[in-house]
Amino acid sequence: MEMNQYLEVFIEESKDHLQNCNTQMLELEKNPGDIAIVNEIFRSAHTLKGMSATMGYEDLASLTHNMENVLDDIRNGKLSVTTAVMDALFSAVDDLEDMTASIASGGDGKKDVSRSLSLLEAIQKGEPAPKAAAENNSSIQYDEFERTVIEQSLEQGYIAYELTVKLKDDCLLKAARVYMVFEVLEKIGEVIKSNPTVDQLEEENFDQHFCVTLASKEEKDFIEKSVLKVSEVESAEAAEVNLEAVEEKPKAAQEAAVTNEAAVVEESAKETQKQAVSNKTIRVNIDRLDVLMNLFEELVIDRGRLEQISKELNHGELNETVERMSRISGDLQSIILTMRMVPVETVFNRFPRMVRQLARDLDKQISLEISGQDTELDRTVIDEIGDPLVHLLRNALDHGIESPAARREKGKPEEGTIQLRAYHSGNHVFIEIEDDGAGISKEKVLSKALSRGIVTEEQAKTLTDSQVYELIMASGFSTAETISDISGRGVGLDVVKTTIESLGGSITIHSTEGQGSIFSVQLPLTLSIISVMLVEVEEEKFAIPLSSIIETAIVKDEEILHAHNQRVIDFRGKVVPLVFLNETFDVKKENTEDIHSVIIVRKGEKLAGLVVDSFIGQQEVVLKSLGDYLGNVFAISGATILGDGQVALIVDCNALIQ
Amino acid sequence: MSNQDHDLKVIVFQLVNKEYAVPVQNVQSIEKVMHITRVPGVPSYVRGVVNLRGVVTPIIDLRKRFSLEDGTEDEHTRIIIVNIGDIEVGFIVDSANDVLDLSSDSIEPQPNVVGSIEADFIEGVAKNDRRLLILLQLDKVLENAA
Numbered sequence: 024m025e026m027n028q029y030l031e032v033f034i035e036e037s038k039d040h041l042q043n044c045n046t047q048m049l050e051l052e053k054n055p056g057d058i059a060i061v062n063e064i065f066r067s068a069h070t071l072k073g074m075s076a077t078m079g080y081e082d083l084a085s086l087t088h089n090m091e092n093v094l095d096d097i098r099n100g101k102l103s104v105t106t107a108v109m110d111a112l113f114s115a116v117d118d119l120e121d122m123t124a125s126i127a128s129g130g131d132g133k134k135d136v137s138r139s140l141s142l143l144e145a146i147q148k149g150e151p152a153p154k155a156a157a158e159n160n161s162s163i164q165y166d167e168f169e170r171t172v173i174e175q176s177l178e179q180g181y182i183a184y185e186l187t188v189k190l191k192d193d194c195l196l197k198a199a200r201v202y203m204v205f206e207v208l209e210k211i212g213e214v215i216k217s218n219p220t221v222d223q224l225e226e227e228n229f230d231q232h233f234c235v236t237l238a239s240k241e242e243k244d245f246i247e248k249s250v251l252k253v254s255e256v257e258s259a260e261a262a263e264v265n266l267e268a269v270e271e272k273p274k275a276a277q278e279a280a281v282t283n284e285a286a287v288v289e290e291s292a293k294e295t296q297k298q299a300v301s302n303k304t305i306r307v308n309i310d311r312l313d314v315l316m317n318l319f320e321e322l323v324i325d326r327g328r329l330e331q332i333s334k335e336l337n338h339g340e341l342n343e344t345v346e347r348m349s350r351i352s353g354d355l356q357s358i359i360l361t362m363r364m365v366p367v368e369t370v371f372n373r374f375p376r377m378v379r380q381l382a383r384d385l386d387k388q389i390s391l392e393i394s395g396q397d398t399e400l401d402r403t404v405i406d407e408i409g410d411p412l413v414h415l416l417r418n419a420l421d422h423g424i425e426s427p428a429a430r431r432e433k434g435k436p437e438e439g440t441i442q443l444r445a446y447h448s449g450n451h452v453f454i455e456i457e458d459d460g461a462g463i464s465k466e467k468v469l470s471k472a473l474s475r476g477i478v479t480e481e482q483a484k485t486l487t488d489s490q491v492y493e494l495i496m497a498s499g500f501s502t503a504e505t506i507s508d509i510s511g512r513g514v515g516l517d518v519v520k521t522t523i524e525s526l527g528g529s530i531t532i533h534s535t536e537g538q539g540s541i542f543s544v545q546l547p548l549t550l551s552i553i554s555v556m557l558v559e560v561e562e563e564k565f566a567i568p569l570s571s572i573i574e575t576a577i578v579k580d581e582e583i584l585h586a587h588n589q590r591v592i593d594f595r596g597k598v599v600p601l602v603f604l605n606e607t608f609d610v611k612k613e614n615t616e617d618i619h620s621v622i623i624v625r626k627g628e629k630l631a632g633l634v635v636d637s638f639i640g641q642q643e644v645v646l647k648s649l650g651d652y653l654g655n656v657f658a659i660s661g662a663t664i665l666g667d668g669q670v671a672l673i674v675d676c677n678a679l680i681q
Numbered sequence: 682m683s684n685q686d687h688d689l690k691v692i693v694f695q696l697v698n699k700e701y702a703v704p705v706q707n708v709q710s711i712e713k714v715m716h717i718t719r720v721p722g723v724p725s726y727v728r729g730v731v732n733l734r735g736v737v738t739p740i741i742d743l744r745k746r747f748s749l750e751d752g753t754e755d756e757h758t759r760i761i762i763v764n765i766g767d768i769e770v771g772f773i774v775d776s777a778n779d780v781l782d783l784s785s786d787s788i789e790p791q792p793n794v795v796g797s798i799e800a801d802f803i804e805g806v807a808k809n810d811r812r813l814l815i816l817l818q819l820d821k822v823l824e825n826a827a
């Protein structure tokens with residue numbers, strides 16, 4: 024029970040470490056010789072192992088333990104980085120991710136990891152020759168102190184032996200035999216080190232054999248014989264310590280030995296170095312930020328009232344204080360808003376892995392270039408944008424980039440490039456996915472759209488290029504000739520489009536056939552604060568997002584025309600249908616005027632005129648949901664709280680334009 | 682939860698001369714009537730939404746929900762804010778002024794012959810002195826909203 028309070032921290036940190044493993048492993052694949060990267064992965068895996076063991080997740084711990092073994096072999100030069108090794112490591116990290124996810128969703132974090140385990144074990148045993156040699160050289164690792172002792176004893180004419188003692192399988196009192204062996208050894212020389220440690224040996228924490236480093240003047244045979252005299256000892260083999268071999272990898276030894284002081288110092292030095300680079304941060308639950316935001320909004324509402332009162336009283340000192348307060352709360356507002364901003368890195372992070380895997384599955388060569396990953400977006404946008412981007416990337420991989428053979432024919436490099444960019448522009452963030460693949464074939468898209476009945480012949484003739492490209496995002500459209508796992512189920516791009524639009528963003532496509540395509544996603548910086556036009560319909564106030572408003576107009580009764588049972592107006596040469604908000608929202612209308620206030624709104628290329636009673640003005644408002652209970656209400660995307668504390672509904676223009 | 686076996690603390694409110702009760706742990710607060718913003722296109726018993734300390738909260742008119750006669754709001758009218766699971770809503774009631782401890786043996790299951798729509802929302806009936814309290818089944822009241 025008392026572990027519960029740590030669970031959240033455990034999950035968060037595990038995710039971080041796994042992410043780190045992922046990034047570093049991709050890095051390692053590019054620079055297989057870089058031991059620093061291996062160390063970095065090792066450190067993450069090691070921390071993870073420690074944490075999961077503490078939390079009681081045995082499966083996690085054992086898998087990370089095996090990962091560690093492989094990594095350890097890599098950095099000790101016993102294993103070289105091959106694709107097989109990387110695949111095994113990636114598969115292990117995948118399993119670890121699954122388990123962490125299971126724990127996060129309240130599961131027990133158990134999973135059948137035998138496949139990954141056997142992969143890792145196979146790799147460890149895969150190169151027995153160099154490993155065995157390494158074992159002979161040093162099954163015991165020495166720290167500086169121990170090495171000095173060995174050196175000194177060598178200088179004084181002693182010989183340092185490494186003695187491997189094996190007890191009989193049916194040995195009952197292992198600790199006692201160990202004690203006897205040590206007693207014998209101490210008579211003939213000096214024990215410098217034992218592996219496992221003496222403590223562990225006394226607790227019988229070892230299999231059947233253990234290693235002792237001994238400095239002695241006696242002959243090798245004599246030592247072996249003396250030890251063999253102890254009953255229940257099956258074998259004893261002594262070998263001279265080859266200090267040079269030991270010295271070959273003092274560095275590795277330093278880092279491997281947890282009890283090693285030098286290593287500790289080194290680690291902490293590295294740690295401080297790391298801290299100096301990254302900023303200090305703390306984790307804050309998003310709920311708390313929401314509460315802070317809510318409280319702040321309350322403050323803003325009261326500030327509005329206070330400003331009103333001070334204006335009425337016209338008291339000098341009061342005015343000054345209220346103005347000061349307004350300024351400070353304005354600063355506060357921007358700080359609170361930026362606190363909710365998260366770099367898109369958190370979403371982009373998982374893409375390199377995904378692209379690597381997909382490229383292998385598809386048998387294509389693809390390099391993913393990411394830029395602008397530090398561009399910040401509101402947390403709520405970040406949470407939603409992941410899946411659409413995955414879809415777009417998969418699309419680019421599957422349909423965009425051609426097979427290496429096809430690329431060679433076209434005189435392109437075999438390796439395709441996908442660029443993933445994020446950048447700020449005005450009040451928006453753009454995320455672009457550009458590939459240098461086949462591009463979109465207009466003819467193919469059009470013929471497909473015609474056969475699917477998405478457009479008619481007449482419409483097809485009038486479509487612009489970008490309109491044609493947009494057809495691939497219409498529902499029921501899929502251009503892949505063969506349906507694959509990765510994309511081409513015809514549900515992808517239209518879902519992407521609706522998700523992005525529901526976030527208040529838009530997506531546009533540019534493409535040159537034979538050269539590639541760019542999918543450009545435009546997103547609002549934040550979802551929580553938007554600019555709206557407040558309008559009145561009778562007594563009721565509604566907010567219309569400025570992002571969809573083109574302009575406002577005053578229309579007289581006689582200017583309203585009728586076409587196909589619909590009232591329309593002629594607006595700058597275009598026929599624009601009118602939507603009477605009082606009818607859509609069942610507002611009781613009492614007086615009818617012959618002059619109407621109209622707001623022209625846009626959805627893509629389509630326009631509509633929203634008829635209201637009067638305009639109140641433009642305002643920045645905080646977007647709030649109507650809550651789970653009401654769910655989706657037609658043509659209402661949310662609510663906001665006005666300066667007077669009342670709730671105004673935000674109109675969803677997209678739903679009003681058909 | 683063992684408390685429920687012995688005592689149930691409830692908030693008592695009135696609706697057209699009858700007294701109803703909801704468990705106190707479901708009640709978050711009792712508010713005076715404030716400005717309600719109508720929401721178009723929702724069931725008629727949803728009056729709209731209010732600003733409850735910065736949270737937009739839907740308001741249900743219990744008279745309409747139980748298909749009772751319409752009443753007028755006066756100074757006794759209250760909004761009871763209740764929490765069920767993740768959902769937070771307000772109930773408009775004629776008045777709310779009592780907190781009672783009910784012993785479990787005073788609660789009886791709902792009589793079979795009640796014959797009004799509100800019967801669907803009743804969990805049981807409790808006798809307290811001479812008062813008859815109708816215990817509401819809150820999740821039923823909130824069912825099929827949108």
